[in-house]
Amino acid sequence: MAHAIFFYIFSTIAIISAIMVTASKNTVHSVFFLILDFISISCLFIMIGAEFLGMIMLIVYVGAVAVLFLFVVMMLNVAQQKNQWFLSSQSSSHIPIGLIISTIIFFELIIVIGGWKYKPELFEKINSTSSSEGISNTHSLGQILYTDYIHVFQISGMILLVAMIGAIVLTFRQREGVKKQDYIKQISRERSEGVEVLEVQSNKGVQIDD
Amino acid sequence: MEYLNIIFQEVYKILFLLVPVLVSVAMIVWLDRRIWAFVQKRQGPNVVGPFGLLQSLADALKYIFKEIIIPSSSNKVIFILAPIVTMTLALIAWAVIPFNETQVLANINVGILYLFAVSSLGVYGIIMGGWASNSKYPFLGAIRSAAQMVSYEVSIGIIIINVLLCVGSLNLNDIVLAQQSLWFVIPLFPMFVIFFISALAETNRPPFDLPEAEAELVAGYQTEYSGMMYAMFWLGEYANILLMCALGSILFLGGWLSPIDFYPFDLIPGAVWLIFKIIFLFILFALVKAIVPRYRYDQLMRLGWKIFLPLSLTWVVLTASYLFYFNLLPIN
Numbered sequence: 001m002a003h004a005i006f007f008y009i010f011s012t013i014a015i016i017s018a019i020m021v022t023a024s025k026n027t028v029h030s031v032f033f034l035i036l037d038f039i040s041i042s043c044l045f046i047m048i049g050a051e052f053l054g055m056i057m058l059i060v061y062v063g064a065v066a067v068l069f070l071f072v073v074m075m076l077n078v079a080q081q082k083n084q085w086f087l088s089s090q091s092s093s094h095i096p097i098g099l100i101i102s103t104i105i106f107f108e109l110i111i112v113i114g115g116w117k118y119k120p121e122l123f124e125k126i127n128s129t130s131s132s133e134g135i136s137n138t139h140s141l142g143q144i145l146y147t148d149y150i151h152v153f154q155i156s157g158m159i160l161l162v163a164m165i166g167a168i169v170l171t172f173r174q175r176e177g178v179k180k181q182d183y184i185k186q187i188s189r190e191r192s193e194g195v196e197v198l199e200v201q202s203n204k205g206v207q208i209d210d
Numbered sequence: 211m212e213y214l215n216i217i218f219q220e221v222y223k224i225l226f227l228l229v230p231v232l233v234s235v236a237m238i239v240w241l242d243r244r245i246w247a248f249v250q251k252r253q254g255p256n257v258v259g260p261f262g263l264l265q266s267l268a269d270a271l272k273y274i275f276k277e278i279i280i281p282s283s284s285n286k287v288i289f290i291l292a293p294i295v296t297m298t299l300a301l302i303a304w305a306v307i308p309f310n311e312t313q314v315l316a317n318i319n320v321g322i323l324y325l326f327a328v329s330s331l332g333v334y335g336i337i338m339g340g341w342a343s344n345s346k347y348p349f350l351g352a353i354r355s356a357a358q359m360v361s362y363e364v365s366i367g368i369i370i371i372n373v374l375l376c377v378g379s380l381n382l383n384d385i386v387l388a389q390q391s392l393w394f395v396i397p398l399f400p401m402f403v404i405f406f407i408s409a410l411a412e413t414n415r416p417p418f419d420l421p422e423a424e425a426e427l428v429a430g431y432q433t434e435y436s437g438m439m440y441a442m443f444w445l446g447e448y449a450n451i452l453l454m455c456a457l458g459s460i461l462f463l464g465g466w467l468s469p470i471d472f473y474p475f476d477l478i479p480g481a482v483w484l485i486f487k488i489i490f491l492f493i494l495f496a497l498v499k500a501i502v503p504r505y506r507y508d509q510l511m512r513l514g515w516k517i518f519l520p521l522s523l524t525w526v527v528l529t530a531s532y533l534f535y536f537n538l539l540p541i542n
Contacts, residue, residue: 002213028341032288035334052380055323059367063330064360067337071356074341074349136319138380181508 007047014040031070038062052138224305227315231304235448236266241489242448242496249500273441281343281434288342293435293442296335300449303328307456308383309481310466321382322370325457329366329412332450333359336414336421339443340431351430354507355414355421361514362411368522369405372398373461375529378540386465388540395462401525402462404518406494409454411514413447415495417502418510451495452488459487 013036020033038061045054135143145153198206240255240263247254255265280286306321308314318324333356340352374380376398377388395402411418422430432443459465465487466480505513533539 026285028285028288032338051318051320052323055320055327058327059323059330063327063333063363067333067356067360070337070341071353074337074353138320 003047007044010040010043010047014044027073027076028070031066031073034069035062035066038066050137052141223315227304228301231301231449231452232445235445235452236270237263238452238492239266239269239444239448241492242499245493245496246500249497270441273438276437278437278439279434281345283344284434285342285344288338289434290439292335292339292342293439293446295338296332296446297442297449299328299332299335300446300453303453304449304456306382307453307460308386308465309484310479311383311387313481314383317381317383320380322374322380322385325382325453326363326367326370329450329453329457330359330363332412335443335446336431339435343431343434345434347427347429347433348431351421351427351433354427355431358414358418358420358510358514359412361511362408362518365404365514365518365522366408366412368519368526369401369408370461372401372522372526372529375526375533376540382460382465386460386467389464389467393462393464393467398462398525398529401522402458404522405458405462406491408514408518409458410495410498411510413451413454415451416499417505419504420507420510423504452492455488455491455495456484458491459484463487463491 017033017036017040021030021037024030024033038057042054042057042062045051045057200206243265244254244256244262255262258264258268280289303325305315306318306324308317308321336355336359337352340348340350340355343349373385373394376394377385379385379388410416414421420430421427422432427433432440435443466484468476468478468480468483
């Protein structure tokens with residue numbers, strides 16, 4: 001009973017905020033709705049007992065990815081942030097591409113969920129580990145991820161690393177004439193290099209060589 | 211009816227946790243100012259109440275009766291939401307802090323991940339406040355703090371992995387119980403130091419208080435806030451600092467475990483030990499504030515990404531290899 005009530009609360013919030021991401025006129029508001037969507041999805045994860053996935057969703061997507069989204073979006077000019085989605089003729093040309101992509105994702109989801117429903121033996125391995133009693137969600141996830149799927153897991157890590165290096169290489173530029181602080185040089189400076197103690201005689205002064 | 215009963219019981223428990231936390235936040239502000247003053251040979255707040263203990267209450271009263279000014283060009287909904295988010299996030303994290311083996315509001319399996327997630331959400335209050343003010347200084351402060359908190363979260367996460375390797379569980383009570391023979395501060399001492407410094411950066415404390423550096427940015431993201439909304443930012447910030455101290459004492463100083471575990475001393479409840487450890491860490495926080503000058507921004511980023519991240523990653527490899535080689539890995 002209580003479980004169902006909470007499920008409907010979270011899923012309603014998730015769907016409404018997902019619609020608001022595209023519908024809201026202010027880009028920053030869109031990102032905040034996206035964050036709300038992530039949070040309610042992670043609540044749904046926790047409700048089905050996948051507490052590890054829910055927390056990772058919060059940490060990775062809300063705590064890191066969405067912060068960077070917000071970072072970029074906030075840099076845009078606030079006055080230009082009126083999203084003329086439904087009005088201008090330019091942006092409506094993107095609608096067919098969006099429709100194609102969403103149809104593909106929809107059919108992929110149907111294939112996965114249909115397979116789960118009608119061919120349960122395909123998922124036997126996953127079911128057998130997660131249903132065993134006394135083992136927490138995190139343990140069973142680790143046992144699958146680091147044994148049967150270790151290669152896939154490592155490859156996905158490598159792909160992320162390559163993407164990161166690619167982004168850095170694309171944006172890296174060596175600027176001329178920038179003064180940089182060399183910490184090693186500063187720390188290893190000796191007293192004899194910087195300071196010289198002189199005997200100053202009265203009425204004669206000191207000759208400082210240039 | 212039974213639902214109502216459950217709800218009342220939970221609300222009672224939550225109040226029993228939150229009221230002491232809020233009172234201790236007020237006390238800790240006083241302690242912070244006193245320590246800061248003593249280091250600089252001043253008196254600090256010593257007028258209101260005995261030793262000035264009621265100074266924070268007087269301040270709070272002043273904030274309550276001040277006018278709340280909302281800038282006309284600000285984004286009003288987000289402007290009002292920002293301090294609420296900061297305060298809420300700082301308080302909900304206390305739900306998983308164990309004060310004893312049984313005295314914990316929510317003994318969840320992924321307690322440490324929950325704490326980490328909540329502390330990583332803390333950046334939103336600052337970004338929202340800074341952006342919604344629609345003003346230069348708050349915006350610069352918000353951008354600085356977003357970059358700073360995301361950078362230092364990475365090293366805190368890896369330090370947590372170090373501890374978790376030795377524990378084998380994400381439950382905070384298990385982490386405390388794993389330290390019964392040896393507190394993790396001894397084998398993982400370098401990690402404790404890095405955790406302490408990263409916690410300073412994560413909570414925007416000096417010497418890493420660049421988001422609110424008063425010489426450059428007036429008050430950073432708080433510039434446009436006044437009255438109770440400012441006070442909520444302030445309370446949230448100090449509740450976050452206390453939370454980081456609690457996290458540090460659970461991860462490294464044995465949480466509610468007693469350092470002297472024989473007859474007359476084992477009557478002292480575990481909660482008292484935890485509070486002592488939190489206060490000890492907080493005194494260190496306050497001393498750092500008084501002693502160390504502020505970092506420059508590029509120095510801060512260099513420290514986070516080029517020193518702490520490689521160091522803590524190396525330590526993960528070291529810990530894992532040591533545990534693997536001597537067959538000490540906690541497998542259950």
